[in-house]
Amino acid sequence: METSMTQNINQTENYHLEFFGKGSEYFAIMIVNWLLTLITFGFYYPWARAKRLRYVYGQTALNNERFHFAGTGKEMFRGFIKIILFYIAVIALYILLLKVVKSPALAILFLYLAIFAIIPFAIHGSFRYRMSRTSYRGIRFGYRGNRNEFVKNFFKWVLFTILTLGIYSAWLQMNIRRYTHTNIRYGDVEFSNNCSGGEWFILNLKGYFLTLITLGIYIFWWQRDIFNYYINNMEMTKGEQEIACYSTATGGGFFALLMGNLLIIVFTLGFGKAWADMRTQKFICDNVKMEGNINLEEIHQTEEEYTNAFGEDAMDFFEIDLA
């Protein structure tokens, strides 16, 4: 961080991430969502979700310009229908194996494999969807990961995890993270991520044991380490220019955030969830800092517009929103 600062000291830009969301506004959105979901017997749910996401994105601003979530309830409803169709197909095959082939072991195996097999497709699809619907200053984000490559790698990493009796799962998680994040684009800005399984493994091992030794108190500092690890490994480049992210979150900060949220939710019988969510978003935005020399006014649109329904993009069956 320090060296890159001195190299480009003359062109260094200022970045300021802010969150403007208010608990009362978010609560009103949730209440209206609840009303409409109720009178439509639940069918409004995807639209409600879109409204919620649009609020959170719209209240997040970088250098005083707001982000935008363009996803619609209709798109998410379509994703929801796809999931239902998939489940119907899986259940139908399961029943076929059970009743016609009469092999309960095979049927159960199939059920587990089918549910497990959609995970990489779902990760890929949801990244594509979420990124394509996110924009800032009129420039779209995009996800350029290759589905087949990702699915192949995913199963390879899972196999390693099974062979190492779970130890490799730290590498599995970070490999997924690195692959997906490295394929994010914001116009002609490329994202990258330097996280590694080894560091992640040590971080969590340390966090786990210190939490045990301190009877749980260390959990806030463990949470801080996780958050900092995520943020400190994020980078963006545009040709020679770059932005590095770093976190200013502290264990004390996490303690105040999480305990505060717990108290708010408990003492309001859950009604305070909206306020707790806003506190969390604000905490994240307040603690993510950026340094570098990419000029935010010189980004060019590179990502194709997301064409729903009939475009090539729709070939991805699992273009759904999961996050």
Add this chain to the structure above:
Amino acid sequence: MKNIIEAKYFDGQSSASQQISIVYDETINELCLQTLDGVSFIWQSEDLQFEQYDSLLEIRNKNYSGAILKIDNKDFSQKFYESMKQNKRVDIHTRLLNLGFSKIIAIAACLLGLIVLAYFYVLPPLAEKSAELLPESFDNEIGNTFMEAFLNESEVDNEKTKYIEQFASELNLGNTKPLHFTVVKSDEVNAFALPNGQIVVYTAILNNMENSDELVALLGHEASHVNNRHSTKMLCRNLAGYMIVSLLFSDVNGIMAVIAGNAQELHSLSYSRKFEQEADEQGLKILMNNNVNPNGIVKLFEQLEKENKFSVPQIISTHPLTKERKENMQKIISESIYEITPNGNLTSLFEHLKK
């Protein structure tokens, strides 16, 4: 009359913003955008989508991919909203949200109140009606499934089962479907009825009894549960209750759902207490119809009272408090005229069951 307002414009090609002038008339059916270089183009209101953040208005045009118009002017923002509303370009969610916080909460509270009323006053009779529509075979199916599982982990006393079948055949239990009786070896003081007409009695409750009147009271009570299809009604009621609860809280959050789920549980307990009382009263009638001493039920409750040293607060107990049930029975007995005819068969069969 034409108005002009300054705005910030992103063209969707580059992230750079530019100053732009917007010319519009009072109806705001179209916005004429003029750049500093003198280029001008028109945005029609039917192509527009917008977001309002206090005084800031962000307008997007579906024909201009990525482009954003940002206007920071409270007055214009309001006028624009009204115009979009008149052109039916504002969705129901935004309209509701714009009613203001207190009105939204009031609407939500009214709706919630209506649902709560329906939950307590409309749902129970409706669920009972729907239970009546279910065929008897449904009751039998559930009962058989449960009994199968139950028999796997319990030890049946075959000899006593034979005697209790004979004991029951001496009685008129007012049943419309055939009843089956099973005695199970257990230290637990308990008995229950299944919707398929299967009545299970534990040995411990038999051993605590002093005479056959108590057993008649017990069988009469359990038979009444079967006769009234209490299990099936309860099932319908609970299913409907959970449907409403999950519908209510699907989009709020986990904690609320848990609280609501527990409230539903408590309400369902009070509902089952209603059924217990019904079975007590009809069981008492069965005693009297068989010319058995109705005080058998009072004695039965006394046994149960001795057994349950710990009294559970009524709100969390399935059965109404034994003491209250006993008092209710004593009250009805004192107001009734009944005849007692000793039945030697019952007495001798009872002796076999107690052994």
